[in-house]
Amino acid sequence: MPMLRIRGLTHYFGGLRAVHDFHLDLEPGELVGIIGPNGAGKTTVFNLITGVYRPTEGEILFNGHNLVGKRSDQIVSLGIARTFQTIRLFKNLSVLDNVRIAHFARASYGVLTAVFRLPKYVREEAETRERALELLELMGLSEQATWVASSLPYGLQRRLEIARALATEPRLLLLDEPAAGMNPGEIAELMELIQWIRQRFDLTIVLIEHQMRVVMGICERIKVLDFGETIAEGTPVEIQNNPRVIEAYLGEEAVV
Amino acid sequence: MKRPSLSFLSRVLAPLRAAYESLPPPVRRWTTPMLLAVFFVIALFSPSFINLYWQQVLIYVGINIILTASLNLVNGYMGEFSVGHAGFMAVGAYVASILTVWVFPRWGLGEYVPYLFPLALLIGGLAAGLTGLVIAFPSFRTRGDYLAIVTLAWNMIVKSVLENIDAIGGPRGFMGMQKLTSVAWVYVWVIITIYLLRNLVYSNFGRGTLSIREDEIASSLVSVDTRKVKITVFVVAAFFAGIAGGLFAHIIQFINPRSFSILKSTDVLVMVYLGGIGSLGGSILGATVYTVLLELLRPLQVWRWVVGPLLLVLLMIFRPYGIMGMREWRFLIPPEERVETVAALMERIRRKREAVAAPAPAGGSSG
Amino acid sequence: MQTLVQQVLNALQLGSVYALIALGYTMVYGIITLINFAHGDIFMVSTYVAFFVGTALMSQLLRLPGIVVFVLTVLAAMFATALLAVLIERFAYKPLRQAPRVSAVITALGVGLFLENFTLATIGPDPRFLPKFFPVVTFTMGGVAFSNIQIIIIAVSAVVMLLLDTIVRRTMVGMAMRAVSWDKFTAPLMGVPVDRIISITFAIGASIAAIGGTLFGMVYTVDPYMGIRIGWWAFISAVVGGIGNIRGAMIGGYILGFVEIFTPVILPASTYRDFVAFSLLLVLLIFRPYGILGRPVAQKV
Ligand SMILES: Nc1ncnc2c1ncn2[C@@H]1O[C@H](COP(=O)(O)OP(=O)(O)OP(=O)(O)O)[C@@H](O)[C@H]1O
Ligand SMILES: [Mg+2]
Numbered sequence: 002m003p004m005l006r007i008r009g010l011t012h013y014f015g016g017l018r019a020v021h022d023f024h025l026d027l028e029p030g031e032l033v034g035i036i037g038p039n040g041a042g043k044t045t046v047f048n049l050i051t052g053v054y055r056p057t058e059g060e061i062l063f064n065g066h067n068l069v070g071k072r073s074d075q076i077v078s079l080g081i082a083r084t085f086q087t088i089r090l091f092k093n094l095s096v097l098d099n100v101r102i103a104h105f106a107r108a109s110y111g112v113l114t115a116v117f118r119l120p121k122y123v124r125e126e127a128e129t130r131e132r133a134l135e136l137l138e139l140m141g142l143s144e145q146a147t148w149v150a151s152s153l154p155y156g157l158q159r160r161l162e163i164a165r166a167l168a169t170e171p172r173l174l175l176l177d178e179p180a181a182g183m184n185p186g187e188i189a190e191l192m193e194l195i196q197w198i199r200q201r202f203d204l205t206i207v208l209i210e211h212q213m214r215v216v217m218g219i220c221e222r223i224k225v226l227d228f229g230e231t232i233a234e235g236t237p238v239e240i241q242n243n244p245r246v247i248e249a250y251l252g253e254e255a256v257v
Numbered sequence: 258m259k260r261p262s263l264s265f266l267s268r269v270l271a272p273l274r275a276a277y278e279s280l281p282p283p284v285r286r287w288t289t290p291m292l293l294a295v296f297f298v299i300a301l302f303s304p305s306f307i308n309l310y311w312q313q314v315l316i317y318v319g320i321n322i323i324l325t326a327s328l329n330l331v332n333g334y335m336g337e338f339s340v341g342h343a344g345f346m347a348v349g350a351y352v353a354s355i356l357t358v359w360v361f362p363r364w365g366l367g368e369y370v371p372y373l374f375p376l377a378l379l380i381g382g383l384a385a386g387l388t389g390l391v392i393a394f395p396s397f398r399t400r401g402d403y404l405a406i407v408t409l410a411w412n413m414i415v416k417s418v419l420e421n422i423d424a425i426g427g428p429r430g431f432m433g434m435q436k437l438t439s440v441a442w443v444y445v446w447v448i449i450t451i452y453l454l455r456n457l458v459y460s461n462f463g464r465g466t467l468s469i470r471e472d473e474i475a476s477s478l479v480s481v482d483t484r485k486v487k488i489t490v491f492v493v494a495a496f497f498a499g500i501a502g503g504l505f506a507h508i509i510q511f512i513n514p515r516s517f518s519i520l521k522s523t524d525v526l527v528m529v530y531l532g533g534i535g536s537l538g539g540s541i542l543g544a545t546v547y548t549v550l551l552e553l554l555r556p557l558q559v560w561r562w563v564v565g566p567l568l569l570v571l572l573m574i575f576r577p578y579g580i581m582g583m584r585e586w587r588f589l590i591p592p593e594e595r596v597e598t599v600a601a602l603m604e605r606i607r608r609k610r611e612a613v614a615a616p617a618p619a620g621g622s623s624g
Numbered sequence: 625m626q627t628l629v630q631q632v633l634n635a636l637q638l639g640s641v642y643a644l645i646a647l648g649y650t651m652v653y654g655i656i657t658l659i660n661f662a663h664g665d666i667f668m669v670s671t672y673v674a675f676f677v678g679t680a681l682m683s684q685l686l687r688l689p690g691i692v693v694f695v696l697t698v699l700a701a702m703f704a705t706a707l708l709a710v711l712i713e714r715f716a717y718k719p720l721r722q723a724p725r726v727s728a729v730i731t732a733l734g735v736g737l738f739l740e741n742f743t744l745a746t747i748g749p750d751p752r753f754l755p756k757f758f759p760v761v762t763f764t765m766g767g768v769a770f771s772n773i774q775i776i777i778i779a780v781s782a783v784v785m786l787l788l789d790t791i792v793r794r795t796m797v798g799m800a801m802r803a804v805s806w807d808k809f810t811a812p813l814m815g816v817p818v819d820r821i822i823s824i825t826f827a828i829g830a831s832i833a834a835i836g837g838t839l840f841g842m843v844y845t846v847d848p849y850m851g852i853r854i855g856w857w858a859f860i861s862a863v864v865g866g867i868g869n870i871r872g873a874m875i876g877g878y879i880l881g882f883v884e885i886f887t888p889v890i891l892p893a894s895t896y897r898d899f900v901a902f903s904l905l906l907v908l909l910i911f912r913p914y915g916i917l918g919r920p921v922a923q924k925v
Contacts, residue, residue, distance in 0.1 A: 051478055053474065053478070072477065072482075073474075073477040073478050074477045074478075074480050074481055074482045074483070077477075077478060077479065077480040078480055082478075082479070083478060085475070089472050089474070089475040090471075090472075090475075091467065091468050091471035091472060091475070091476075092471060093467075093471060093583060094464075094467055094468070094471060097599060098464055098467070101464055102464045102465065102467075102468045102476065102479055102481060103479040103480060104461070104480075105461055105464070105465050105479070105480045105481040105482065106480035106481075106482065107480075108461040110460075110461070112457070112462060112489050112493070115456055115457055115460035115461065115462060116453040116454075116456045116457050116460075116493075117453075117456070118456050122456075122460065126460070126461075126593075127593070129461075130593070130599070130602065131602070131606070134599070134602055134603050134606050135606055135610070137603075138603065138606050138607050138610055138616065139610070139616055139617055140616075140617050141616050141617050143603050143606075143607055146599060146600070146603050147596045147599055147600060165479055166479070168479070169479055169480050190618060193618040194617055194618055197617055197618050198617070201617075332726070338726055338729065394910075395906075395909065395910045398910070398913055399909055399910070399913040402653075402657075402659055402867070403863075403909055403913050403914070405659070405729075406860075406863050406905070406909060407906060407909050407910075410860075410902040410903075410905045410906040410909070411902075411906065413856075413898055413901075413902040414898075414899060414902045414903055414906065416898070417895065417896070417897075417898040417899035417902065418899060420895050421895050421896060421899065427895075428895070519852075519856075523733055523737070526730065526733070527730070527734075530726070530727075530730050534726075559741070559744060559745040560745050562737070562741035562744070562745070563738060563741045563742050563745055565737070565741075566733075566734040566735070566736075566737035566738035566741065567734070567738055569730065569731075569733075569734035569737075570716055570731050570734040570735055570738065573720065573723075573727045573728075573730050573731040573734065574716065574719050574720065574731070577720065577723040577724060577727040578724075
C-alpha cells in the first residue's frame, strides 16, 4: 500500500479541464518531480491534494485516509504540508509567529485555558515557543526570529516558507516551484537544503519545478503534465529523451 | 504594511521608561500590578473628588475601551470588517437590564441587586456571546465586504426586533435600572477585558486569528482550523460588547433601540481605526482620545458632529494605520513574548545545538 | 385586487428610486471595489440642491412653465452632485488607493457622516417640500387611482436605467469602465485613462442619484437623515442584486421597493419593515453570498 495513492484525478474550472485522469503512487521516502509547461495543471494537482479545491472526479488516499471532501486543515493534520508558487507568508507577523501558527492543530488547550492563563497554557506555549525556535535555528533563521516576515530577503522568505511547512510535522511535503526567482547560487543552496531536510525529517517529497537543473538533479522519478494530461513518466534520463516531452517544451519555447 | 513611527510619543515617554528600566527586576515585576491597584483605589474614591460630569466621562471612556478592544479583535486582529458591534451591545444591555429590573426583584432578591450586578453583566455578556454565532456561521463562507454587510444586517435586525417587542418597551425603550455602574466597576471590567483579550491574542487562537487576517488560505494550509478561530473570535468579541452594553445600560438608566443603531457601531469603528488595528494599547488610546475629544468639542454643539467625521477622514488620509497600528505597548506584551526574552531563548537553543550537530546547509550566515 | 394594483404601483415608484441610487453604489464598487458609504448622503445633498434650485426657479417673477423648471432643476441637481462626488473621490478616496482597503471604507463612512451633519448644522433638521412642478392629476382606471407624478417617476427611472445600460454596454466610456473594473493594472497599459474613468463613474453614479433625488423629492419630504434612511435601502438593493452588477442593482431596487410596500400589507405593524428587509438580506447572503447576479471572485492559489 503506497503512502499516497491518487487515481483518476480530474478537475474542471468551469469548462476548462485543468487536470485529467492523473495517477500517482508514492512510496515513503521518495522524491518525485512534476514538470510541465505553464498552465499544465501542476499547481492544481497540489491544490486538489491539499483540499483547496474539491476534485471533479477521482480519489486521493493518504495512508488509508480518503482526502476528498476533507478541509485543508484536516488534511494538513494528517501529515501533508506544502509551500506556494508565489510566497504566501504571513507578512506582517514575526518569523517566529509564522512558524508557531503551524503548530495550531497540535495545541490542545482551549479558549478558557488560554484567557485565564492556566498552567496548561503556560506549559504548552513554552513548549511551542521552544520547538519553533529550535526549528528556526536548524533552518538557519535564528538571527531573524523576531523580524517581521516581509523584511526578510527573498531567499530567506522561501526558506521560512519551508520551515513553516515543516513545523506542521508532515510526512509528505509538497514544494511548488521553490526555486522560482532564485539566482544560480541560491538554487544550488536550495537543492542541498531539500536533500538535507528530506534526510533530517524523514520526508517524502513531491516537487514542482521549472528549473530542469533542480528536477533532473535531485528527483528519482518525474511526471510530465501538459494541458492537464500526463504525457510522460520515468527517471530523469528517460524523460530527457522522451520525444513527447521535447515536443511539449519546444512548442512552448516557440511561443515564448 | 509600513508602520508609522511613534517618535513623538516615545520621546515624551523616554524619561519615564528610563526610570522604569533602572529599577531592580523584582520591583519591576510588581510595578504594573501595583500601579493597577493604586488606580483602583483612586477609582474607588473618585466620587469624592471628581464631579459627576467627569465621572460620567470616565465611565464612557471605560465602556468605549471595552467596545473598542473587543471590536479590534474582529476588525484589527482578524481583518474582517464588522460594522454591527452595537447589535451585540444591545443584547447585553437588554438582558442585563431585564435581570436587574425584573428577574432579580421577582425572585425576592431586590435588595441584593447591587451585588448581583456583575452576575447580570456576565449573563448579558454570555447572551451576547451566543448571538455572536449568528455572525460566526455566515463568516465561514462569506468574507470581506459581504461579511461586513451581514454584520450590518445583524445590527439592523437586532434594533428592529427590539422595536417590535412591546413587553420591553418597543421603540419607547426600557427603564428602571439603578445607577449601578461606577468608575470603580468600569475600571475593573476594563482591566479584566484587556487582560483576558491580551492572553487570547498571545495564544494559539490569537495567532490563528492574525493568520486569517494575513492570508486565510495559507492559514488553513498550515493546519489552522479557521472555523474554530472565527467562532472563538466572534463569540468573544460579542461577549465583551455585551458586558459593555450592560455597563452602559446601568449608567444612563434608560435604553432604547435607537441607542444601539448603526451610528453607535460607527462610533466604535472610528475608535478602533483611530487607535490602530491589531493593538490593545491602540484601542485604549483610540477610545480615550475620541471620547474625551467629543466632550471637549461639546461647546461647538451641532458642529462637533461635523468636526468628528472630518477628523476621521483626515486621519485615514494622513495616518491610515491609526495611532498605534499593529504596535503594542510594552506592558501589554506578556514578558515571555517580548523581543529580548525570545532573543535570549534563541541564544540558549543555538548554544545547545552547536554542541551537538550542524545546522541546515547555508543557513544563518545571510542575516 | 384594486388595492393590489395600487400597491404594485407604489412599490414600482419606490423601487425606481432605490434602483437609481443603488446604481451609484454598484458602479463605484464595480470599478474600485469600494463600498461608497457616502453615496446615500450624496443623494441627500442632491435633493437639497433640487429644493433650492426648484424653489428659486418657481418664483412668480420668472413665470417659467413647470416642465422647464423640472428639467432645469434636475440638470442643476445632477451637475452639482456630480461635482461633489468627483471632488470627494479626488480628495478623500484617491489618496487611499494604495492604502489598506478598510481605510477607504472608513473614509467613506466619515464623508457620509460629514455631509449629513454639515447639512444638519447649516440647514437644520426640519423637513422641506419641493415645489410642485406640475399640477397633480389623478387618473382612475378600473378603480385603480394613480397620479401623473407616479407615472413620471416610474417612466423617467426606466428610461434612465435603459440609457445607462446602453452606455455601459455600447459606448467607449462604458467599455473603458468595464476594462478598469476587470483589471485595474492592465487597463492603463491598453491606453485606458484609469483616473478619468473613475471620475466619470463617480459623476455618472451621482447624477443618477440626483435624478432619483429630484423624483423622490416630488413625493416625499426632504431632510438631512434621508441619506441614511433611503441610502441604506438602496445599498441593500445593490447587494441583493449582486454589488458591482448594474442590472443586479436595478432588480434589487425593485425587490426592495416591493418588500417595503408589501411588508406592512402582510404583517400588520409597519415596524417589521426593517426586520423583513434585513432578514431577507441576511438569508440571501448566507445562501447566495454574492447576490442574485453577482459572481464570486476566483481565488487563485
Ligand atoms: N482558480 C482558478 N480558476 C480558473 N482557472 C484556473 C484556476 N486555477 C488555475 N486555473 C487554470 O487551470 C490551468 C492549470 O493551472 P495551474 O496553475 O495548475 O498550472 P501550472 O501547471 O501550475 O502552471 P505554472 O507553471 O504557470 O504554475 C491553467 O489554465 C489556469 O489558468
Ligand atoms: Mg503552478
